[in-house]
Amino acid sequence: MTKLQTTTGQVFGDTYADAVGALPGAQETWINGMRKTSRALVGAQGFPGRKVEAWKYTSLNQVEKVPFIPAAKADDVEVSSLPLGIPVIDGALKMVFVNGVYRGDLSDSFADLGDGVSLKPFADVLKSDPSALKVVLGSSAEACQSFTTALNTGFMEHGVVIHLAKNVVLERPIHLISIGASGAEPGAFHPRFSFSLEQSSSATVIESHSGLPGQAYLSNPITEILLREGAALLHYTIVGEDSDAFHLGRASVTVDKNAKYESFILSLGGQLVRREVKVSLEGLNASAIVDGVYALSDKQHSDITSEILHLAPNTTSNQVVKGVLGGESRGVFQGRVHVAREAQKTEGRQLHKALLLNRGPEVDCKPELEIYADDVQCAHGATTGEMDQNHIFYFLSRGIDEETARALLVEGFLDEVMFNIGDEAVRETIFGLVSNWLARQKIAAVSGS
Amino acid sequence: MPLIEIKNLHVSVQGKEILKGIDLNMNGGEVHAIMGPNGTGKSTLSYVLAGREGYEITEGSVLFDGVDLLKMEADERARAGLFLAFQYPMEIPGVATATFLKTALNAKRRAQGQDEIDAMEFLNLIKAKTAELEIPYEMIKRPLNVGFSGGEKKRAEVLQMSLLEPRVAILDETDSGLDIDALKVVSRGVNSLRSEARAFLIITHYQRLLTYIVPDFVHVLVGGRIVESGDKSLAELLEAEGYARFEENEAA
Numbered sequence: 147m148t149k150l151q152t153t154t155g156q157v158f159g160d161t162y163a164d165a166v167g168a169l170p171g172a173q174e175t176w177i178n179g180m181r182k183t184s185r186a187l188v189g190a191q192g193f194p195g196r197k198v199e200a201w202k203y204t205s206l207n208q209v210e211k212v213p214f215i216p217a218a219k220a221d222d223v224e225v226s227s228l229p230l231g232i233p234v235i236d237g238a239l240k241m242v243f244v245n246g247v248y249r250g251d252l253s254d255s256f257a258d259l260g261d262g263v264s265l266k267p268f269a270d271v272l273k274s275d276p277s278a279l280k281v282v283l284g285s286s287a288e289a290c291q292s293f294t295t296a297l298n299t300g301f302m303e304h305g306v307v308i309h310l311a312k313n314v315v316l317e318r319p320i321h322l323i324s325i326g327a328s329g330a331e332p333g334a335f336h337p338r339f340s341f342s343l344e345q346s347s348s349a350t351v352i353e354s355h356s357g358l359p360g361q362a363y364l365s366n367p368i369t370e371i372l373l374r375e376g377a378a379l380l381h382y383t384i385v386g387e388d389s390d391a392f393h394l395g396r397a398s399v400t401v402d403k404n405a406k407y408e409s410f411i412l413s414l415g416g417q418l419v420r421r422e423v424k425v426s427l428e429g430l431n432a433s434a435i436v437d438g439v440y441a442l443s444d445k446q447h448s449d450i451t452s453e454i455l456h457l458a459p460n461t462t463s464n465q466v467v468k469g470v471l472g473g474e475s476r477g478v479f480q481g482r483v484h485v486a487r488e489a490q491k492t493e494g495r496q497l498h499k500a501l502l503l504n505r506g507p508e509v510d511c512k513p514e515l516e517i518y519a520d521d522v523q524c525a526h527g528a529t530t531g532e533m534d535q536n537h538i539f540y541f542l543s544r545g546i547d548e549e550t551a552r553a554l555l556v557e558g559f560l561d562e563v564m565f566n567i568g569d570e571a572v573r574e575t576i577f578g579l580v581s582n583w584l585a586r587q588k589i590a591a592v593s594g595s
Numbered sequence: 596m597p598l599i600e601i602k603n604l605h606v607s608v609q610g611k612e613i614l615k616g617i618d619l620n621m622n623g624g625e626v627h628a629i630m631g632p633n634g635t636g637k638s639t640l641s642y643v644l645a646g647r648e649g650y651e652i653t654e655g656s657v658l659f660d661g662v663d664l665l666k667m668e669a670d671e672r673a674r675a676g677l678f679l680a681f682q683y684p685m686e687i688p689g690v691a692t693a694t695f696l697k698t699a700l701n702a703k704r705r706a707q708g709q710d711e712i713d714a715m716e717f718l719n720l721i722k723a724k725t726a727e728l729e730i731p732y733e734m735i736k737r738p739l740n741v742g743f744s745g746g747e748k749k750r751a752e753v754l755q756m757s758l759l760e761p762r763v764a765i766l767d768e769t770d771s772g773l774d775i776d777a778l779k780v781v782s783r784g785v786n787s788l789r790s791e792a793r794a795f796l797i798i799t800h801y802q803r804l805l806t807y808i809v810p811d812f813v814h815v816l817v818g819g820r821i822v823e824s825g826d827k828s829l830a831e832l833l834e835a836e837g838y839a840r841f842e843e844n845e846a847a
Contacts, residue, residue, distance in 0.1 A: 223699065466814025536685055542646070544699035544702075545673035545674040555690065558687065558738070561689045
């Protein structure tokens with residue numbers, strides 16, 4: 147059966163746009179233009195089908211069927227406290243977004259963060275000082291490159307704008323907490339997080355994405371990051387959406403000379419989660435770590451699609467992504483590493499490993515190495531396997547029960563990558579989340595032995 | 596009552612009979628050695644006793660302290676005091692040796708109605724045991740057996756045994772891959788665990804180990820049967836003459 151692309155026109159088309167109404171910043175031609183172009187792309191091309199290479203393993207059929215309304219307009223849900231699922235990172239300054247909308251009453255004050263630190267709700271900047279966004283907005287998250295970005299850019303309204311001046315070291319981590327909560331109708335929201343770190347500045351930012359049970363919602367956040375010469379960012383993304391929810395998110399990062407981008411994605415799913423990450427290493431000695439873990443159960447679908455572009459000499463990238471899958475879940479990892487002709491002396495390492503807890507899950511892995519320079523060190527590897535029965539027997543033979551054995555083996559499998567998380571408080575939180583996840587799985591019960 | 600009472604044990608693997616009627620009694624305080632050529636079922640016997648899957652018991656019985664061992668799960672057997680030192684200890688990436696040891700020890704303690712071991716007490720215990728077995732203390736922080744040399748793996752097995760204080764310990768070719776110094780250390784570790792309450796079953800291909808761990812009984816396993824039993828002098832005889840005469844009988 148041929149799917150007609152007009153469906154999209156109905157879902158995120160005119161009706162949706164009318165409901166969204168006039169967005170702040172509309173007086174600026176360039177912002178208006180971005181929105182229009184993006185909406186036109188979404189409208190014309192529709193939801194990408196499986197024939198689109200980048201979406202070969204992730205079908206959006208389920209998302210396409212839902213008649214979403216703009217979640218910001220849903221006034222029948224009241225969220226007056228944070229859900230307990232993902233704890234606030236110890237010592238972090240929290241900014242809370244409910245259905246994409248910034249909620250000052252649930253957030254910490256960010257008025258007094260010191261000289262050179264600017265933290266503002268995106269909508270406020272759009273209204274009062276849109277030209278401040280000119281440099282970062284669209285700098286790397288280009289709508290024509292990704293459906294996820296186009297959908298966000300077409301309707302972006304809320305979010306956060308973080309700017310660090312030259313040499314500013316922001317000690318306190320910032321924790322952006324996004325909460326989805328649909329009322330009578332399923333809602334969609336498109337938060338926009340923009341960070342720009344000037345020369346030699348540094349920060350730690352955590353994003354967590356969760357939600358309340360009920361109607362499905364679609365969270366569509368874009369994080370756009372600009373790291374100037376010598377800047378350093380630790381960027382952690384934790385996705386633990388509600389089990390009916392959808393998440394189409396992306397981080398687009400530009401890394402200048404001597405700058406460092408270090409990131410970790412934890413995907414505990416939702417119904418369908420796609421995290422895209424694109425890192426452009428644009429300056430000499432720029433480096434990136436783009437690690438991740440996904441842990442899935444039931445019929446969850448999680449996709450991590452990454453693009454690392456080495457565009458300058460002496461750039462390095464390291465990526466380890468590990469997945470643990472139970473139930474009838476589906477995991478996707480697509481990892482493209484591109485080394486441009488001028489990016490000599492590049493080092494790029496990529497590893498994806500998936501561990502299947504039973505016979506139900508499936509994993510699709512697509513590593514791609516494109517190397518146009520001749521003096522580079524690049525390596526990639528991918529494995530998918532079941533738990534080794536011999537290993538389990540070794541534990542049993544020492545009196546350790548099977549459930550504990552399997553839990554220790556899964557933790558052991560994931561520890562290797564989780565130990566590399568640079569920020570201690572984040573590392574502890576992520577270990578805690580993974581260990582809670584394991585406890586919920588009763589993984590011995592599905593061993594099939 | 597014997598600690599272990601094996602009666603007419605027949606075991607098949609994928610329809611092929613490997614053990615063809617084993618009878619063996621072991622009492623507390625005794626060290627039994629099972630010798631035999633390769634492929635005669637020595638390791639099968641150790642795995643069947645330890646409760647590994649994939650072995651079909653077609654006939655016979657095994658009692659452990661009067662209880663039907665074959666009805667118990669592998670982890671229950673271990674908690675009841677059975678221990679198998681593996682010929683090829685598995686490498687377990689990501690699981691620290693200390694975590695593994697502590698989890699195993701606590702599983703046993705819980706089964707015996709004891710509290711979990713105090714962290715400090717555990718560290719002291721491990722320090723003492725590693726020193727005794729000449730194991731570098733740092734090793735217990737490393738992932739279990741990963742990157743350990745052959746000798747280190749065998750020492751780590753004896754460390755586990757020493758920590759878990761089993762009532763019946765089976766050592767499967769513990770001497771394989773050991774140089775003479777490591778062999779002495781491992782033997783000393785085993786000998787220090789000999790007691791009236793404990794029985795050992797030592798499976799080996801060579802007599803060498805038995806000069807350090809002197810057995811009370813030696814059994815010759817050929818073609819899935821114990822074809823001869825005797826005292827330690829039998830081991831010396833086998834070393835001198837080999838297994839040829841038993842294999843001829845088996846063929847006939």
